[in-house]
Amino acid sequence: MYILQIQEALAKAGYSPGSLDNLAGPQTQAAIKAFQTDHSLEADGMVGPLTHEALFQNTNPVPAQEDQLTSHFNRQEFKCCCEGRYCDGFPNEMNSDLLIKLEALRQTLNTPIIVTSGIRCPTRNQEVGGIGNSKHLTGHAVDCYAPGFSIYDLAEAAKTQGVGVILYEDEGFCHLEI
């Protein structure tokens, strides 16, 4: 999942990673290096925290001010991942207590926390195999990872904020919920 997001970000930024195949092949490596060179980063072909920040800052549209929920989180980051197929993106809003904890977590780790799934409409939830009463439906859960940190580090830090954690080791993200 993560390689694919990097490939998409590279493509949007004008660095062709070849086919969007979710594999870190030679073309993707070359695109990462070219991007790093152009952004005065060490051209090692690896997406560490600095490259990640440059890459995703570079391609994300400037978020609307009114959508800024905390110092580091914007409402759009939590939009339903059905891409508008089944809902307008916000069948619900994120729970403010969870947002406060996420912001605390973000500041503790001092690295961006990348949300892979926030709010979900019931149809999308079913599509991705979420349980019927998933906390994603009500904005009480978020799937995420922190570049530069293992999911185990992220899980430990989340637990100290009093957040419930489910590890998705194969997929490389944590499900956090309150």
Ligand SMILES: [Zn+2]
């Ligand atoms: Zn939806």
